[in-house]
Amino acid sequence: xxxxxxxxLHALQAKRLRWTVERAGNVPFYQKMLxxxxxxxxxxxxxxxxxxxxxTRKTDLQGGYPFGFMAVPMKExxxxxxxxxxxxxxxxxGYTRQDLDNWSELIARxxxxxxxxxxxxxxxxxxYGLFTGGLxxxxxxxxxxxxxxxxxxxxxxxxxxxxxxxGVTALHCTPSYAMHIAEVAEQIGTTLPTLxxxxxxxxxxxxxxxxxxxxxxxxxxxDSYGMSEMYGPGAAFExxxxxxxxxxxxxxxxxxxxxxxxxxxxxxxxGELVVTPLxxxxxxxxxxxxxxxxxxxxxxxxxxxxxxIARLHGRSDDMLVIxxxxxxxxxxxxxxxxxxxxxxxxxxxxxxxxHLDEMTIEVEINRNAFRGELEDLTRAxxxxxxxxxxxxxxxxxVKLVEPDSLPRYEGKAKRVIDRRGDEx
Amino acid sequence: xxxxxxxIKQISVFSENKPGRLAAIxxxxxxxxxxxxxxxxxxxxxxxxxxxxxxxxxxAYKKLNAMGFMVSFTDVIAVKMRDVPGGLFEMASVLSxxxxxxxxSYAYSGREAAVLILRVDRVDSAVEKILAHGGTLxxxxxxx
Numbered sequence: 001x002x003x004x005x006x007x008x009l010h011a012l013q014a015k016r017l018r019w020t021v022e023r024a025g026n027v028p029f030y031q032k033m034l035x036x037x038x039x040x041x042x043x044x045x046x047x048x049x050x051x052x053x054x055x056t057r058k059t060d061l062q063g064g065y066p067f068g069f070m071a072v073p074m075k076e077x078x079x080x081x082x083x084x085x086x087x088x089x090x091x092x093x094g095y096t097r098q099d100l101d102n103w104s105e106l107i108a109r110x111x112x113x114x115x116x117x118x119x120x121x122x123x124x125x126x127x128y129g130l131f132t133g134g135l136x137x138x139x140x141x142x143x144x145x146x147x148x149x150x151x152x153x154x155x156x157x158x159x160x161x162x163x164x165x166x167g168v169t170a171l172h173c174t175p176s177y178a179m180h181i182a183e184v185a186e187q188i189g190t191t192l193p194t195l196x197x198x199x200x201x202x203x204x205x206x207x208x209x210x211x212x213x214x215x216x217x218x219x220x221x222x223d224s225y226g227m228s229e230m231y232g233p234g235a236a237f238e239x240x241x242x243x244x245x246x247x248x249x250x251x252x253x254x255x256x257x258x259x260x261x262x263x264x265x266x267x268x269x270x271g272e273l274v275v276t277p278l279x280x281x282x283x284x285x286x287x288x289x290x291x292x293x294x295x296x297x298x299x300x301x302x303x304x305x306x307x308x309i310a311r312l313h314g315r316s317d318d319m320l321v322i323x324x325x326x327x328x329x330x331x332x333x334x335x336x337x338x339x340x341x342x343x344x345x346x347x348x349x350x351x352x353x354x355h356l357d358e359m360t361i362e363v364e365i366n367r368n369a370f371r372g373e374l375e376d377l378t379r380a381x382x383x384x385x386x387x388x389x390x391x392x393x394x395x396x397x398v399k400l401v402e403p404d405s406l407p408r409y410e411g412k413a414k415r416v417i418d419r420r421g422d423e424x
Numbered sequence: 425x426x427x428x429x430x431x432i433k434q435i436s437v438f439s440e441n442k443p444g445r446l447a448a449i450x451x452x453x454x455x456x457x458x459x460x461x462x463x464x465x466x467x468x469x470x471x472x473x474x475x476x477x478x479x480x481x482x483x484a485y486k487k488l489n490a491m492g493f494m495v496s497f498t499d500v501i502a503v504k505m506r507d508v509p510g511g512l513f514e515m516a517s518v519l520s521x522x523x524x525x526x527x528x529s530y531a532y533s534g535r536e537a538a539v540l541i542l543r544v545d546r547v548d549s550a551v552e553k554i555l556a557h558g559g560t561l562x563x564x565x566x567x568x
Contacts, residue, residue, distance in 0.1 A: 034530045318519045365438060365494065370497035372436030373527075381469065399470045401440050404492050 001250045002109065002305045009306070010047045013253055016278035018044040021053070022417040024284045026071040027066055033286075050276060051251055051264060054285045058091065061229070065089040069283050072096055077282050080128045081230050083326060092133075093228045094282040096106030102138065102279050106251060107140020110237040112206050113246075113305075114222050116170055116197060123166075125159055125173040125181070126202070127324070128152045132232025133202055137172050140234065146170070153177065156184045163192050170197040172224075174324045175205035175213065179355030182216035195219045201226070201233050202324040203357070204313045223311055229288055230277055234308055244297045244308035251279050253417070254307065255287070256295055259316040267296040272316045273309065291316045318416055320350060322357045325394055329415045332361060341369035341380035345406045350418045357420065360397040367403055426547035430551045430561045433481040434541070437474040438494040441467060449474055452491055458484050461567055462541055463519045475530070477502070477541065479568050499547050502562040503554060505531075506540040512540070515559060519544065522553045534562075 003014065022041040024030035034040070061069060066089075070077060078097050082090040095103070116122070122141045123247055126148060128134030133407050141148045147164060151159055153173075159181060162168065171178070185192050195217055201224030205213075207330060214221055225245050226233035236245035236250055247254045252275050256265045259272040273290045293316055297308040320327045336344050343364040351358045363384060370376050377400055384398045407414075439445040446465070453460060453476075465477035478484045481497065488495045505511045519526060525545045532539055539562060544550045554561060 012543050161427075367494055370438050370494050370496055372434075372473070372498035374468055377438065377471060377473070400438075401471075402438060402492065403494055406442075 002113075002246070004246075004250065004306065009249060010319070012250060013047045014049070014249075017047065017050055017253055017276065018042075019279055020276065020284045021286065023071045023281065024286055027064075027069055029060060029068060030284075030286060036342075047253065049256070050287065053276075053286045055262065055274065055289050057289050058291065061091045062089050065096065066092045068336065069285075070094050071284050072282050079135075081135075081228050081232065091228065092109060093231075095231070096281040099231065099279075099281050099283075102251070103136060103234065104139040104143040106231070106248060106295075107234040108143040109248070110224070111141060111144050111146070111170075111199075113237065113239050114197060114199075114220075115240065116144065116146060119148065120146045120169045120197075121167055121194075122146040122170045122172070122287070123149045123151050123159070123163060123168045123240050125151050125153060125171060125177060131324070132228045133324070134228070136226075136232035136234060137199075141172075156181055157188065158191070160188060160190060163195060163320065164190055167194045169194055171195055171217075171219070172201075175200040175204050175209055176203065176206050176323060176352065176356050178213050178217065178221075179209070183355065184212065186216070188260055192217060198222070199224050203321040204311075206313075225290075225292075225312060226311075227290060229283075229285060230275055231280070234274070239301060239303045240304060241301055241303055244301070244310055246305045246348045247307055247309050248302070249306040252277050254296075254309070255337055256309075257289075259289075259293075265295070267298040268297040270310075273312075288350040289316075291319060320348070320359075320416060320418065322350065322359050322394055324394065327359070327392055327394065331392065332388070334382065335387050336363055339380070339384050339387055341366055341376075342384055342400070343403065345408065346415060347406055348416045350416065350420055352420045353378070358397065359394065360399060362399045362401050363371060364403050364406055365400045427548050427551045429563045429565075430555075431547055432477060432502050432541075432562070432564060432567060433545075434498045434500045435476050435478060435481055435484050435488070436496045437476070437488055438471065439465075439474050440471050446474060448491075449476075449488065449493065452487050453478065453484055455481055456480070456487050458487070458543055459538045462530065462532035462539070464541075477567060487555065498543060500541050500543050501547060501550055501554070502566075503540045503542060504534065504536070504562060505540055505562040507537055514557075515540070515554065518553050518557045518559070519550060522549055524550050524553070 018041050021044050021407045039056050076096050077094040079095045117408050124137050126133040134338055196219050198219045198221040210221055222238045224233050224237050225233040236247040238245050254275040256271040259275050273292045273294050275288050292312050294309045294312050320328050347362040349360040369380055381398050381400055388396045459479045461477045466473045485495050486534045529542045
């Protein structure tokens with residue numbers, strides 16, 4: 001499957017695409033969309049016929065909250081995950097038993113690709129629960145037969161103790177958490193000698209950060225990509241060449257488009273990744289606009305596997321990924337509106353402090369919330385911090401600024417200043 | 425007794441904790457020919473409140489407000505301190521016995537004696553008690 005090429009691959013993709021379009025017909029949204037576009041499953045004869053299909057956007061999925069996009073009866077849905085939630089409602093994704101099996105297979109394939117075997121001891125230091133990274137990797141690693149430690153997040157000293165005591169050879173976590181582990185390990189005075197493989201994902205990390213992580217943790221690191229809408233992580237993964245991520249062509253039909261003109265772009269041209277999963281049962285998606293910016297790499301990979309995408313750094317919308325949690329500026333605006341003591345203009349600064357993402361929000365205090373006392377202000381500040389933590393599940397810093405002091409915008413506001421850049 | 429006479433209008437200005445804010449406030453007051461008699465800064469977590477007693481509170485309020493500052497009046501009292509050991513104790517005891525809470529205070533050296541500015545939870549009772557115990561309060565007129 002991994003090395004399938006040319007005619008053979010295209011035939012498989014076309015067959016699976018037709019199957020997906022057929023299943024999508026069970027979803028009222030797609031039924032209407034396909035009817036309006038005048039596309040029937042039998043119109044899909046070749047892979048290129050995917051271009052006959054309209055795009056699906058994140059907002060469409062939100063409109064179907066909670067189960068509007070399920071193509072199977074709920075009794076066949078054996079698990080749901082949700083995204084961290086944007087303006088109001090999160091996106092709910094469902095899985096049939098077959099879906100979970102496909103997903104585990106995919107993760108196992110990735111882990112095998114980077115040389116892991118049933119001899120390895122795998123610590124899964126990501127959030128378990130609704131976040132797909134936890135259970136996704138957990139079952140994939142079990143499928144491969146590794147010894148899995150579901151350590152989840154938090155208590156870094158304990159995490160380090162487990163790595164040392166259990167002889168952990170492979171670690172999966174966010175790159176910023178890996179950096180934190182490296183620092184704490186240094187303080188404790190362990191070099192984590194058993195670690196050899198690091199799998200990092202769920203947030204962008206620079207080449208510079210990779211270099212430092214590999215030096216500090218003395219391991220080889222691999223980038224992992226995915227999103228809940230494509231099952232979760234594992235949709236694309238770095239092979240040992242570590243020059244781009246193979247996006248699994250038997251499971252996903254990937255396209256790169258210009259996010260503005262929606263024109264389909266060729267290899268080497270940077271644009272938005274659009275994905276049509278080819279094997280999803282519970283929740284088929286047609287030409288899903290991921291919002292992630294990347295490109296197809298022009299050169300074939302020496303490993304012989306299929307198409308690769310460049311490592312991901314940007315988004316076509318203004319979504320922020322803070323410590324693995326998706327945050328939309330519109331969401332922050334929504335939250336601030338619920339706090340009468342502050343205005344709804346704001347600026348978000350994102351920094352990496354001690355290798356962890358820190359979000360600082362500047363917000364204007366409202367004139368009528370100030371009666372001259374300092375505690376009016378601290379109360380308002382705490383209220384905003386609390387509302388943000390409640391809604392985003394993130395600790396943020398809130399800076400109160402003077403009324404009318406933040407920049408006003410006509411049209412699209414520039415509200416985010418991401419200073420993580422290429423720093424560590 | 426005219427308690428309002430002893431109720432001094434302090435201006436309280438919200439200010440971000442960054443260079444130049446105090447200079448902007450003080451400069452604006454200077455431009456208007458307003459004299460600052462006493463002032464203090466209360467600071468918390470990235471911002472603060474500049475509190476000042478000025479000779480022309482209404483004019484100061486108007487000016488700062490027009491400049492976009494967030495300004496508010498706060499009622500305070502100004503106690504003339506006796507320059508002897510126990511002066512502060514005496515005054516604090518009077519308020520404590522009357523169960524009046526001091527929210528904050530700051531001092532400045534007046535022309536004749538040190539002056540303690542007090543923000544209390546019950547201004548009227550504080551004025552009554554202090555005067556009844558023979559304390560001296562500065563009146564609005566002393567500031568203009």
